[in-house]
Amino acid sequence: EESLPEMIAAPEQDPWTDPKVWAMIAGGGARAVHHIESPAMVSLCRMCNVREIDGLVAIVSVIRPGAANEQKKLHFTRRYQKLEDPVYPHPSLARCLKSTFGLVVYEEHILQICELFAGLAPGRADVLRRALNKRKKKTIETIRCEFVQSAIKRGHSEEKIQEVWVLVSGFNGYAFCKAHSTAYGVEAYQSAWIKYYFPAEFMASVLTQGKGFYHPLVYVLECDRLGIPLFPPSVNAPGPGYGVERLGGDAHVGLCGERHRHAKHGIRVPLSAVKGLTEQTVERAQRERIRGLFTSMSDFHRRVFPLADEMERLMRVGAFDGFGKPRTSQFWMSQFLCRSFSDRQCPDQGWLLPPPDTDRLPKTSLKEPTWQQRLEWENEALGFPASGHPLELHPGIAWDTYCPVERLGAYVGKEVTTCGLVIEQRLHHQITGEPMKFLTLADKTGIVETELFASTYRSYGLATVRYPVLEVTARVEPYENGRGFSLRVLRASKPRKR
Numbered sequence: 001e002e003s004l005p006e007m008i009a010a011p012e013q014d015p016w017t018d019p020k021v022w023a024m025i026a027g028g029g030a031r032a033v034h035h036i037e038s039p040a041m042v043s044l045c046r047m048c049n050v051r052e053i054d055g056l057v058a059i060v061s062v063i064r065p066g067a068a069n070e071q072k073k074l075h076f077t078r079r080y081q082k083l084e085d086p087v088y089p090h091p092s093l094a095r096c097l098k099s100t101f102g103l104v105v106y107e108e109h110i111l112q113i114c115e116l117f118a119g120l121a122p123g124r125a126d127v128l129r130r131a132l133n134k135r136k137k138k139t140i141e142t143i144r145c146e147f148v149q150s151a152i153k154r155g156h157s158e159e160k161i162q163e164v165w166v167l168v169s170g171f172n173g174y175a176f177c178k179a180h181s182t183a184y185g186v187e188a189y190q191s192a193w194i195k196y197y198f199p200a201e202f203m204a205s206v207l208t209q210g211k212g213f214y215h216p217l218v219y220v221l222e223c224d225r226l227g228i229p230l231f232p233p234s235v236n237a238p239g240p241g242y243g244v245e246r247l248g249g250d251a252h253v254g255l256c257g258e259r260h261r262h263a264k265h266g267i268r269v270p271l272s273a274v275k276g277l278t279e280q281t282v283e284r285a286q287r288e289r290i291r292g293l294f295t296s297m298s299d300f301h302r303r304v305f306p307l308a309d310e311m312e313r314l315m316r317v318g319a320f321d322g323f324g325k326p327r328t329s330q331f332w333m334s335q336f337l338c339r340s341f342s343d344r345q346c347p348d349q350g351w352l353l354p355p356p357d358t359d360r361l362p363k364t365s366l367k368e369p370t371w372q373q374r375l376e377w378e379n380e381a382l383g384f385p386a387s388g389h390p391l392e393l394h395p396g397i398a399w400d401t402y403c404p405v406e407r408l409g410a411y412v413g414k415e416v417t418t419c420g421l422v423i424e425q426r427l428h429h430q431i432t433g434e435p436m437k438f439l440t441l442a443d444k445t446g447i448v449e450t451e452l453f454a455s456t457y458r459s460y461g462l463a464t465v466r467y468p469v470l471e472v473t474a475r476v477e478p479y480e481n482g483r484g485f486s487l488r489v490l491r492a493s494k495p496r497k498r
Contacts, residue, residue: 034187435462
């Protein structure tokens with residue numbers, strides 16, 4: 001099996017035209033891929049059915065605030081798919097706007113339009129570009145007068161001059177030049193290529209880096225969608241980051257559920273992800289692990305010397321499960337170690353007598369924590385349950401009465417009721433200034449983006465923050481090319497119980 005560096009150094013085919021990677025991007029599978037993972041970018045890639053790097057570069061810029069508006073995005077998607085002919089503001093601009101089908105997308109388009117259409121000096125055109133970015137009204141008005149006078153000298157009509165000026169002046173706010181868009185587009189495609197061929201390594205890197213568009217829970221769910229199991233922290237696999245483990249052997253027995261029974265790789269959560277562990281404790285654990293495996297809880301305590309609450313946190317997330325002791329024994333052992341040897345001043349101080357193992361502790365018949373309790377402990381310590389699906393934290397929901405996320409596409413143009421865990425919320429304002437909200441919902445079959453427009457948000461906005469699992473009745477509105485849909489929420493409420 002080839003390694004990632006080997007495949008990058010010598011790919012079997014031209015990597016920029018890999019149909020499998022483009023199918024993933026155009027099919028909405030770019031979640032966790034930098035710069036094209038947001039709901040807006042994912043939907044635009046699907047609406048365009050993008051299949052080549054130049055198209056991706058343009059999409060990266062079309063979505064920027066300076067270039068973006070709904071009409072422009074609609075025209076771009078239609079023209080990109082040859083559903084609509086390009087329309088140029090003036091024949092003189094066909095050369096510079098050809099690659100974007102007659103639409104002003106890149107920052108340098110401002111300079112090119114001013115020069116080619118009006119004959120404005122490049123320096124003055126650049127002053128206009130900067131003034132538009134910073135919305136300097138006086139400077140914009142000064143350049144407008146120069147633009148008009150220069151264009152009149154070229155014989156353009158007042159109507160055409162006004163039309164082109166509106167096009168130029170409407171390109172305000174933050175935008176990309178083509179070189180910037182190209183850099184992002186190339187990086188995005190390279191990341192998508194790695195995600196397709198090395199999903200476990202890619203997702204482990206995304207989780208380690210920790211600065212994606214979404215909350216880490218979304219990436220945990222993406223791992224589940226890709227069939228990659230997550231394993232809870234282990235003191236014998238302390239990190240420093242999320243690590244990829246090849247499945248097989250005793251270390252993974254009982255850790256993979258039915259959904260992941262055919263998985264070849266899993267991802268181990270590092271100790272650094274456990275909330276409440278000091279940086280010093282994590283570093284000592286990593287340093288000591290390099291020196292050799294930890295053989296027991298007492299061995300870990302002797303070499304790392306964590307605080308009492310750190311021992312308990314590690315026990316709760318299952319970091320000591322590899323020693324084969326039940327959680328009740330682990331609890332009593334951690335209490336014994338921390339209370340008996342709390343007067344040691346440093347982890348390097350030796351033992352007068354070796355600490356006892358749990359075999360020397362009194363035998364007790366205590367009830368082991370339930371599966372639900374273990375998931376809750378993991379969720380508290382990590383921000384997500386590594387051993388199970390987050391929806392297992394919300395039992396009793398009548399899932400059989402809802403349409404699964406993976407089947408929503410079968411109901412385009414219809415109203416449907418579905419239910420999911422609210423994993424992302426984004427408040428936005430419509431052109432009218434009224435608030436609306438975008439929600440990301442997830443069930444065990446997939447993740448879906450939804451929209452609550454102003455009228456719906458006024459009526460049901462409270463429900464979106466009151467219930468962690470939300471029932472929504474929505475209209476499934478298909479994209480024109482049939483390659484996706486948007487979910488326009490009509491009603492939202494508490495989910496039904498069994």
